[in-house]
Amino acid sequence: MKTIICLATTGLVTAGALAATATIAAPPGPAATAGAQVFARSCAMCHTVARGAPSKLGPNLAGVSGRKAGSVPGFRYSPAMSKSGITWKADTLDAFLAKPSAVVPGNRMGFAGIKDTAQRAAVVSYITGLPK
Ligand code: HEC
Numbered sequence: 001m002k003t004i005i006c007l008a009t010t011g012l013v014t015a016g017a018l019a020a021t022a023t024i025a026a027p028p029g030p031a032a033t034a035g036a037q038v039f040a041r042s043c044a045m046c047h048t049v050a051r052g053a054p055s056k057l058g059p060n061l062a063g064v065s066g067r068k069a070g071s072v073p074g075f076r077y078s079p080a081m082s083k084s085g086i087t088w089k090a091d092t093l094d095a096f097l098a099k100p101s102a103v104v105p106g107n108r109m110g111f112a113g114i115k116d117t118a119q120r121a122a123v124v125s126y127i128t129g130l131p132k
Contacts (some may be wrong), residue, residue, distance in 0.1 A: 034119075035124070038114070038119050038123040038126070039123050042111070044109075044124070045122070047059070047089050048062075049062055049130050054076045055072060058109060059075040059077070060072055062087050063128065063132030064127055064131055065088060065129075066087065069081055069084045069088060069104070070083075077108075078107050078108040080104050080105060081109075084104045089128070090125075090128050093127065093128065097113060099112075099116050100113055
């Protein structure tokens with residue numbers, strides 16, 4: 001929330017941030033907007049969200065909601081992720097992002113997790129709202 005207040009102090013920056021959010025297809029709503037910011041800060045260096053965009057270090061996340069873990073064609077997942085049997089939904093994403101190494105031991109996502117419940121909820125809301 002601090003970030004939003006901070007951005008809101010300069011109208012131009014806010015407009016820019018909102019436009020950027022719109023182009024990466026965030027669903028409307030404050031949680032989604034906050035989630036887009038968390039995503040930009042913590043995930044975007046490794047994950048693309050636009051449909052059909054190439055995977056980076058991590059798999060493309062377009063349409064991740066409802067998808068089986070380890071199922072983006074052509075992406076080389078760890079055996080741990082491929083065999084996890086998880087279907088990505090709000091609750092499984094929330095648990096995974098809290099501590100990836102605990103939920104999928106041996107996975108290759110170089111990310112410790114998001115401790116803050118609100119930030120995690122925001123980013124989950126953002127990625128589950130991504131178009132297929
Ligand atoms: C340092 C790079 C990196 C960062 C940062 C990162 N990821 Fe990942 N992510 C990966 C990799 C690599 C995998 C595949 C892991 C495997 O195969 O074990 C992955 C897998 C995933 C998956 C499973 C996808 C699937 O197709 O099964 C989800 C969901 C995910 N990441 C979400 C996120 C979110 C949300 C964030 C930010 C909070 C994030 N990641 C941050 C690299 C990263």
